[in-house]
Amino acid sequence: MTDVKQPQSDQPELSDTKRETSPPQGQAQASETGKPEVESMPSLEQLLKKAELDAAEHYDAWLRAKADAENIRKRAQIDIANAHKYAIENFSVELLAVMDSLDAALAVENATVENFKSGMELTLRQLTAAFEKFNIKVINPQGEKFDPHLHQAMSVVDSDLPPSTVVHVMQKGYVLNDRVIRPALVMVSKAKET
Template identity: 50%
Template structure:
């Protein structure tokens, strides 16, 4: 039975000192297998890096396209920002031109035409959020909306509006032109 064990498992024999543990061919096979595993991992890593580089380049191109489209949109918005306001002013201009074409206008017809034209202009201002700044006498001076031209002695509280020389205007919440006012000393 011992002989069968010896013949069945040749690696179970005792190894003598100075004798190599594995044959040179098995070492080469192991090195080849390890090298093959490293090559496969290297190939997989290179494929992954190539994939990532491609994804990066696509994302960068997409970001550049978005930036370019946004710049185009901003340029168009600046170019056509007053389009609705211009559309609202065209009828006002038409009315003024028609008034000038009249051969012999009467004072009443001129006044009526000017009133209608002013109404058209006021409507255009309202539609485009252009609001008058017209303070009433006695109101407190607001330096964010009013510009004091002079200070006059008056029988009212100091720094209050005495008179309005010129109305001001605001577009939404932004001051376009301050109201010119005189203020009490």
């Protein structure tokens, strides 16, 4: 039989007793003085105390966040209530000029019909300007096609106009920012009978 030779490695083989091994982490290592150095590992009491401090800190932060959220909610409720309560404040200020004009017209003792008429025209211009400022538009559909979204038909009448045409406006309507706040009351033409 032939002997099979094992390949030799470049490094010399050490015996089991001479192999250098580093101690596992956390175990003592020998220093130059020969005394073992112990890595300081926190005790269970220290870990528990740290966890309790962390928990108390997180609980305090949670309480503060909860209080902040509650304050924001209360502030928002107050703001909404004030918005509802004082929503027409700016519009009311504009109407005060109209009220002043009406009071001044009534305070004149020896007014003529012409004076009253010119005062009423001035007051109407002031009111129209206030409406325009707050985007209130008049619905005056005389001669237009009837639109049930903007008009309310009070009656249907015979007319030479095409069917479903506004013949007469009994009361003007108004739109606020594309929302009908009062439909125009109208009379509508009906189809001619054949």
